[in-house]
């Protein structure tokens with residue numbers, strides 16, 4: 104499970120359908136199912152993300168797996184040790200699934216060539232964050248009843264956003280129109296070749312959007328100087344009440360956390376009636392359960408007991 | 411071993427190609443006491459006979475752009491292993507880049523390279539000196555002393571000479587030695603954080619990009635500096651369509667500018683990075699199909715007169731890192747012939763004599779070294795190429811100390827068969843050469 108680019112439309116829909124059924128489990132009083140009993144899920148995080156890690160841990164626990172966290176920064180690996188060494192050690196400890204977060208694009212892909220555990224990409228640099236993409240798709244589908252034919256605006260730092268890339272692949276495969284909006288330094292014109300519309304003025308875009316997904320400015324991944332100031336950015340791209348009023352009355356507003364309140368969107372909008380931020384968190388859990396569950400089918404297929 | 415001990419060698423029945431003399435015919439080549447003999451050979455029995463029927467016999471190939479990593483990074487390559495790798499690739503002379511630790515920026519450092527090359531007794535090794543002290547890009551290195559130590563050209567390769575004033579002085583000052591300033595063309599401010607070519611592919615993969623314009627702008631600047639100084643400028647590893655055009659324009663205006671292209675830049679594109687495999691990470695990066703086409707066009711029309719490998723070995727543990735942490739570059743020497751055959755000769759872009767010219771007399775003349783021809787009396791550096799043999803590239807068989815290649819598993823054609831340096835058979839693929847006995851053909 105390395106990215107949405109690799110998945111077919113049918114595979115994406117299958118995951119979303121499975122996630123819907125797990126969402127129901129979350130509403131029960133007993134929230135556990137035995138699907139991954141006896142399995143070990145390792146969270147291998149080379150970059151901080153309490154939210155994603157917690158969501159994966161909780162998803163694994165609800166499937167009755169044992170979970171273990173390994174958190175390190177790439178720079179803190181002891182001299183000469185690579186993250187491949189680290190992953191091999193963790194595999195030797197019996198990891199069936201590794202949930203990998205890494206600041207470098209392709210790091211989970213590299214790992215998948217060196218270990219035989221299942222790898223779930225939990226975000227690789229600016230490349231992809233497939234479970235985030237899936238949970239956004241799930242949130243949109245639940246709220247709107249469909250994805251095909253919708254117009255979805257992704258606003259902000261597209262260039263450095265893995266969420267944007269996973270969203271783009273997923274939305275296009277499921278038949279949505281995607282508009283990318285932000286300053287030209289953060290929205291490469293080349294993205295049109297993916298089949299998206301590229302726009303620089305939010306006001307022009309908003310009236311056409313059924314959904315707006317407000318992306319976080321990736322200060323940590325920028326080389327600096329991508330825009331003159333945070334204040335100027337907010338002036339042009341922050342979702343505030345006034346801009347919400349320019350949009351369709353049933354606008355659905357997504358924002359992959361953690362959000363910078365007062366930069367990408369105002370607190371009133373973040374907590375307002377259009378916002379689906381908390382649904383996203385809830386759906387994230389269901390999507391991660393679904394991905395782990397579907398992988399466990401593959402785990403069974405390769406275990407000796409199944410032969 | 412003195413020269414008198416060198417054997418008399420007869421290479422029989424090969425297709426002798428020597429662009430320096432305009433030769434392309436089937437015949438015998440005689441070597442004695444380290445020198446090429448006039449046609450007809452000598453009235454004595456050859457001590458070594460090499461059957462070259464069906465093969466190409468040409469001047470020993472010259473690669474003027476290799477990194478040998480010694481001193482400082484002997485875990486990647488040494489002068490001895492790099493020079494052995496050269497022979498396995500059919501290359502008899504290499505010019506090695508000064509980006510070692512410490513850099514080759516003094517007479518003593520250049521002499522160390524020469525000495526280690528002689529000790530290794532593999533390919534001939536020529537040092538290229540640094541342009542600036544410590545390769546820091548601030549002050550001119552002691553170019554004259556480097557020449558005294560054996561340097562055949564100057565470059566800060568690995569990094570560009572970013573300072574236009576310093577580049578201008580280098581082009582002016584080097585005129586007193588008639589040596590060339592080689593430049594790794596890149597505006598550094600435009601490539602910060604870059605891992606691959608900037609464009610559609612880097613955007614899709616979320617990887618930091620290095621725009622083609624970073625190269626184009628530096629090429630344009632340096633051609634203008636070569637024009638106002640009258641110095642000799644050589645563009646290293648040219649990779650963009652616009653750069654090729656700029657060199658073409660510069661030449662048309664009579665400016666002393668030359669250029670080299672590397673096999674990876676005319677055989678691979680930035681789409682290869684979709685695998686996230688660091689063996690496709692180079693600097694300058696793999697570009698687009700349009701750039702590849704332009705480089706091939708430049709090779710065809712003579713704008714690019716030299717082929718070079720930018721042989722850049724790195725130990726496995728370094729290349730196994732994440733893409734942004736892995737170093738740039740690939741092992742180049744041992745795949746030079748087959749990749750050139752596959753991408754230039756087989757599609758009909760260039761003929762064998764044209765390719766051999768770009769690998770022999772052209773680099774020899776650029777470096778002002780007495781190599782690159784089979785003229786009677788010349789140093790007997792000869793490469794016998796089996797152009798028809800097919801093989802699979804297997805990095806575990808490399809003579810280089812490193813294994814980093816994007817071509818592992820490629821089915822290819824063409825390979826060095828026998829390599830003679832200074833009248834001595836130093837490499838054979840077909841089997842052990844026994845004195846007085848012809849090795850088995852094939």
Ligand SMILES: [Zn+2]
Pocket residue numbers: 567568569594646647693694
């Ligand atoms: Zn270079």
